[in-house]
Amino acid sequence: MGIKVYGSPVSTCTARVLAVIEELGLEYELVPVDLSTGEHKRPPHIERNPFGQIPALEDGDLVLFESRVITRYLVRKYGKGSDLLKEDTPVEAATVDQWIEVETQHFNGPISAVVFQHLFLPLFFGGTTDEKAAAAEAEKLGKVLDVYEVKLSKTKYLAGDFYSLADLHHLSYGHYLIAATPHGSLIHSRPHVKAWWDRITSRPASKKATAGLVLAI
Numbered sequence: 001m002g003i004k005v006y007g008s009p010v011s012t013c014t015a016r017v018l019a020v021i022e023e024l025g026l027e028y029e030l031v032p033v034d035l036s037t038g039e040h041k042r043p044p045h046i047e048r049n050p051f052g053q054i055p056a057l058e059d060g061d062l063v064l065f066e067s068r069v070i071t072r073y074l075v076r077k078y079g080k081g082s083d084l085l086k087e088d089t090p091v092e093a094a095t096v097d098q099w100i101e102v103e104t105q106h107f108n109g110p111i112s113a114v115v116f117q118h119l120f121l122p123l124f125f126g127g128t129t130d131e132k133a134a135a136a137e138a139e140k141l142g143k144v145l146d147v148y149e150v151k152l153s154k155t156k157y158l159a160g161d162f163y164s165l166a167d168l169h170h171l172s173y174g175h176y177l178i179a180a181t182p183h184g185s186l187i188h189s190r191p192h193v194k195a196w197w198d199r200i201t202s203r204p205a206s207k208k209a210t211a212g213l214v215l216a217i
């Protein structure tokens with residue numbers, strides 16, 4: 001029994017896992033979980049992820065949730081020695097960990113709030129975008145990307161001159177920021193961030209993994 005990903009191709013956190021699967025060229029089955037019916041909040045899915053969210057991964061007897069944990073597991077299990085985590089060299093591994101943490105702690109909050117306001121709120125909750133709230137989050141995201149701009153003026157990727165999970169974790173929300181909100185200029189207006197963004201999104205695995213991110217209002 002091979003790898004199963006429980007989620008949805010339109011979901012950012014599912015696409016984050018699919019990007020690693022595509023980078024590693026793994027066989028997998030995407031098992032749809034229908035958020036619109038609340039399937040993710042009921043058994044059997046709630047047993048896979050007690051927080052009632054997608055994605056979850058099944059690999060043999062292992063069941064995992066949290067997309068950024070799943071990505072690291074897949075690299076450790078199927079991508080030994082790959083640059084995606086650089087775990088053979090503690091210093092480079094620490095730099096990858098540092099920028100993975102930056103994405104989780106500094107980037108994910110504001111960008112997910114902007115995407116929520118402009119895409120998920122109107123699309124799934126019938127709400128109206130609070131432009132002021134979205135602009136405030138966009139400003140926060142801009143300050144984070146100012147830090148990225150300096151870093152990416154020194155190295156081609158966030159952890160160094162190699163593509164790693166630290167870069168890959170940004171793909172799905174960055175895609176919706178550009179495709180589904182008026183704030184894509186946060187990425188495109190910063191030259192080194194834009195060059196980095198073009199580099200990481202031009203990878204075949206990135207294209208395959210984000211192809212399903214088709215939500216729009």
Ligand SMILES: N[C@@H](CCC(=O)N[C@@H](CSO)C(=O)NCC(=O)O)C(=O)O
Binds near residue numbers: 013054
């Ligand atoms: N930290 C977790 C977040 C999962 C998540 O928010 N999943 C969303 C879909 S992804 O946009 C989800 O399941 N939303 C429905 C809900 O929260 O009820 C991870 O990285 O896996």
